[in-house]
Structures are given as structure tokens and as C-alpha cells.
Amino acid sequence: GQQVMQIPQYQHVQEGEDFTTYCNSSTTLSNIQWYKQRPGGHPVFLIQLVKSGEVKKQKRLTFQFGEAKKNSSLHITATQTTDVGTYFCAGPSSNTGKLIFGQGTTLQVKP
Amino acid sequence: EAEVAQSPRYKITEKSQAVAFWCDPISGHATLYWYRQILGQGPELLVQFQDESVVDDSQLPKDRFSAERLKGVDSTLKIQPAELGDSAMYLCASSLVTSGTDTQYFGPGTRLTVL
Numbered sequence: 001g002q003q004v005m006q007i008p009q010y011q012h013v014q015e016g017e018d019f020t021t022y023c024n025s026s027t028t029l030s031n032i033q034w035y036k037q038r039p040g041g042h043p044v045f046l047i048q049l050v051k052s053g054e055v056k057k058q059k060r061l062t063f064q065f066g067e068a069k070k071n072s073s074l075h076i077t078a079t080q081t082t083d084v085g086t087y088f089c090a091g092p093s094s095n096t097g098k099l100i101f102g103q104g105t106t107l108q109v110k111p
Numbered sequence: 112e113a114e115v116a117q118s119p120r121y122k123i124t125e126k127s128q129a130v131a132f133w134c135d136p137i138s139g140h141a142t143l144y145w146y147r148q149i150l151g152q153g154p155e156l157l158v159q160f161q162d163e164s165v166v167d168d169s170q171l172p173k174d175r176f177s178a179e180r181l182k183g184v185d186s187t188l189k190i191q192p193a194e195l196g197d198s199a200m201y202l203c204a205s206s207l208v209t210s211g212t213d214t215q216y217f218g219p220g221t222r223l224t225v226l
Contacts, residue, residue: 004153033214042202042217043154088153098167099215101153 002027002093006102014110019076021105023089030092032065032072033099038085046087079109113137115218117203123224129191132221136185136205142166144215145178145188146202154202160186193225 003026013019023032031050035043047056049065049072056063060083062075076083086104093100116135124130136143141162146154157176159167162183171178175194180186190197202220206213 009151035217042220045214045216048214090153096167096169098156098159101155103151103153 002095002100004089004091004100004102006087006089006105008105009103010106010108012108012110013079015081016078019079019083019107021074021087021089021107023072023074023102025070025091027094028069030069030094032069033090034063034072034074035088035090035101036085037088037104041085043088076107079107081109081111083107084109115203115205115216117218117221119221120219121222121224123226124193125226126195127192129189130193130223131190132188132201132203132223134186134188134203134218136203137216140205140207140216141183142206142208142213143180143186144204144206145186146204146217148200148202148220150199157188190223193223195225198223198225 005024007022011019031048033048034046036046037043047063049063052069053067054065060077064073072089074087086106088101088104090099090101115137118133122130143160145157147157148154157171158178160180163180176190178188200220200222203218204215206215
């Protein structure tokens, strides 16, 4: 079946360093969504990308949707301790439209 | 800001017992989702409602799980009997419409531990 995969699974960085997580889908996506889940919390919607090659920024976060609409990335510049959490990408199933989540990338930031 | 409500937040039960979780979506949201999230993994959809109708329950273990949304507002997810492998976080989410492009708003979840 359709799969959404993320790498790396875990990332430990020193505060101030940059961080990138990558998301790959086995099929072309109509859109991709990114969510953040703080430790002990629930997923919170960050952004949605729809167009091929789209790049969106939210302060220190930069999101990119690949030209083929099968991959995406999230880059955080100069990480802060508040960035700690698990970042999930999710794309709709081509058959049913339901969101398929990647397994997430857990970011730890050392102060 | 409106939020999705869930209760209980934590539930510990013994295997073979019955458990039930409740969810109240954001007012006006027609679509309601129940997800299961195992530690270290992303949420996996169990069932999706559009108003009171089930849109997708292909991943719901129907021999032991049931879900209802009788009046198209709040919803209940039941497990009977619970098994050890059911230990997980059960998340409820809602969205305005049924669409792969619509933002989903998640509740705080119910963490289930089956002993």
C-alpha cells in the first residue's frame, strides 16, 4: 500500500544548529501536511503545501515540496529548545483521501 | 480558541475488559477521525465519520472495536475485549470538511494501558 517515510527517526542537535527532516512518499501526493507533536502532547498542524516545488517559510522553519510531489522537507534554522518534539509529514491516500502519516522525526535540542 | 475535547485522558484496564473513549469535536466540524498512535510511530486512522456516517473504517478491528457518532456531533470509540496490544494513544481529530486537503485538529488523546 501507499507509504510515507521519514528520515531520520531521531536527531540530537546543539541549540543554534540547523535541523532538517525529509519525507518521501511511495506515490505522488496532491498535497503534504506537516504536524508537530510536543512530548506528551498531540499533533498540531503546522502547514500544508500543494504546488510542485512550493517553498513556504514560518519564521525559522522552511518547508519545501518536491518538483515531483513525492517528497518534502522541513528545515529549522538555528534551533531553540522550544523546537523539541516530533515532526510528522502526512499525505492523502490516492485511493481514499485519508491522511497517511510518516513515522516522524524526533528532535532533541541540547541547550 | 475552540478545541477538540477527549476523555478520559488516561485509562488503565486489564485485558478482556471493555473500555470506551469519548470525543467532542470542534463545533461545526462535519468530519471526525479516530486515530491510534503507538509509541514511536505516526497516527494511524481507525475510523472516519462524515456527520453521522462512517466514511472509512477499513483499519478498524471490527471484531473488538466499534465507533459511533449518533447525532453527528460527539463520538464514542469502544474496545471489547481489550488486549495487551491495544495499549496506545487514541487520538480524536476533526475537520470542517472531508478532504485530503483539510486541516485536522487533534484532541489531547486518551492514553490506554492494558495490563
